[in-house]
Amino acid sequence: MLKMYDFAAIERKWQSRWERDRLYRTADAPETRKYYSMEMLPYPSGDLHVGHAKNYAFGDAVARMMRMLGYNVLHPMGWDAFGLPAENAAIDRGIDPAVWTTENILNMRRQIRLMGTSYDWSREIATCEPEFYRWNQWLFLRLFERGLAYKREAPVNWCPHDRTVLANEQVIDGRCWRCEHLVERRNLSQWFLRITAYADRLVADLDRLGGWPERTRTMQRNWIGRSEGVAVTFAVEGLDVPIEVFTTRADTIYGATFLAVAPEHRIVQSLRAIVSADRAVAIDRFVKELSSKSELERTSLMEKQGVFTGAYAIHPLSRERVPIWLGNYVLAEYGGGALMGVPAHDERDFDFATKHGIPIVQVILPESAAAATPFDKPFVEDGRLIASAEFSEMSSVRAREAIAARLAAMGAGEPRVTYKLRDWLISRQRYWGTPIPIVYCEACGEVAVPDEELPILLPPRERATGEGSPLGSICAFVNTTCPKCGGPARRETDTMDTFFESSWYFLRYLDPHNDRQPWDPQRAAQWMPVDQYIGGAEHAVLHLLYSRFFYKFFHDEGWVTGSDEPFERLFHQGLVLRDGDKMSKSRGNVVGIDETAERYGVDAMRLFLMYVTPPEETSNWTDAGISGRVRLLNRIWRACERHFDEKPTAGPMPAAETDAEKALLRAVHVVAKSAIDETMTPRFHYNTTIAKLDELVNLMTAAAPQPASPALRYGVQMLPILIAPFAPHIAEELWERLGNETSVHLQRYPEPDARALTVEEITLVVQVNGKVRARIPAPAGVGEEEALALALADPNVRAHIDGKELRKRIYVPDKLLNLVA
């Protein structure tokens, strides 16, 4: 590949010039319309490949477009710098995680700068720095004060490989989201954040997030899993403690032929005491067998197992005796850990009853069916009630209300909303994270560290073994005094989930050097919400849900105003594949940024990533593809080169003399219109914009008007502005060589001019019976009768009409005439 222009020198030159001139510093200028544009902050894993580059190329193009459209754009970058890979690398290689992280940040910052991105680096943050994580601790204490952070013992997900617990959101198909090892179940005392207190708002407000992809909203909705139903109380024979179950199908209550209780349910020990010795033994055996099984093993992988406790409950409406079972498919943490089994109308209950010989009683009939018929699978839809006392003949919908009302009147039930969402477990038994600011005092118990003692610094690590509690083994850290009574106390030795810091970092960018507050609420009022957030879809229910929770809390505290949603619009970019495979070191198919920049130049790389596919699609990296973009840049250079010695002619659009000039002026404005439309829609399909740019360059080179043509000189002057958001370096160099003095990136993007965009001549498509028979040039705005005359003058059209009578005529102005004969 011959280099027509020296991209390496140009890219180097402008990157340092922009930095010297602080071109991309953002001022807090409240008088200008703001635009907060952000890409998800990266984990500093070491090296960037073109998959990352795609994300930054689009984010940067959007930020540059908005600047050139006159917005005050905030476009920051930072590092999600706490986390396991650093710690694991430290254990493997015997280096300090801080050193490993810092080195990676240095390299990745270099690569992101190499891409010619327009970040305001004066706002850069790294979450592992005490200046940042002290505010993690501060926010934790505020949550603690409000009762939104609490410690409790609970069955939790334990990843044996990463040697730490995980939040539910971080377990994918029963496996650790990072290392993919099967998680185990342990009972541990851990810190939780009460995200469930916000469940209702988190699900309700999804409806307002019109700028989010529908599938992301659906995933969050499913994850929160809001269900409306009834909590029903069943009295237990021989016991004064009742069992409460949750059901969304109160209409099926007369079909309840058993109760199933989770083995962890508190009532199990009471039941055990009132049943026969052999039942007690069976209960013990069942509970013990399941105690070590993970939720995945118990629910998805195992068959429905259970054991009859020997005890009976009393049906609140029919007063019949209902046997109480323990079941492995009953989740301890949902719906109170107990359910009423209605085998005729629930798949799972049906399986369980069939397996254990429990009676199946049909109480709902399909609307169409006349009478109860034998069946081999449960009927789970709504229908009409039978065998349900005075509720018989009612529809399911009516019966649900009537039965709920009856139960409520009897004091045996109440309406209840239940969520699948559980509280967010944030304790991690690892070193490289934010220490949780709590001490344990023998006299005072759990005590919050006072604000003025923050930050609790992460102590230097003497030796990393990967065994035991990392902070727990550092005596100087653990042993402290109680802030309340001054007596001896021990520090909490767990660190925080790194999703804690990524749930609010976007606020720190607004005020990154503030040492009195995490951010100034006035700055938040000015800049929030984030107007456009760009990042991978893999965080649909992790980071994006936690951030919404935090932001609602901040809003309730008055630290942010306006909307209580942090991200106005959200965009997920697609992956970049190589040879149809995901890029990975083990496959050896990683396309690195450094090599690509060196071979083809950064502008070509950015152009290719935006051109090859719409941003949301998965794109495939090809060397042939990028050389096409190098070619385009060369042709752009040559188109401008002939005009380097001319004086700048930037000014109003000149009048076009010839058809070629008209076409050229039109092409300029077609590009501008496309770029603006794609930015504002906001669809970001710059692939179509760049295709139109190709067409413009074709016009400027192939069928170029005379070099002296004012239209051509106008096109040449506009070209660097048009490409500035996409190929910022060559744009700047051409702009300078064409005799301009202020940066091309400070120019206004051209307003699409209606005069340039209108066409004077159209192609009239003439169809006969719906088939195209002629394409006739005609003046724009041609009337129907003139169009008909033109069509009938065409020999091919006449041949197809062939003397037949015209029965119908459809005329689409400036487009098409269809003659039906």
Next chain:
RNA sequence: GCCCAGAUGGCGGAAUUGGUAGACGCGCUGGUUUCAGGUACCAGUGGUGGCAACACCGUGGGGGUUCGAGUCCCUUUCUGGGCACCA
């Protein structure tokens, strides 16, 4: 199993509200420049038939609505993503 998105030349992909299918690029073919290769430039490039004008076929398969369907409806296959004992 359930829900969502998608399927367009050899390839990546274009195509407001139904109105010229295949823009643009890659690849390929022929030509010009060159000692040659590459680069660059010019022309061609959905399939079939035809010297040509042109005709027929063509947006995963089948059916429908319409003057007209890549676009709307029904049905089916495949691909990608999500959910999957949440009572």
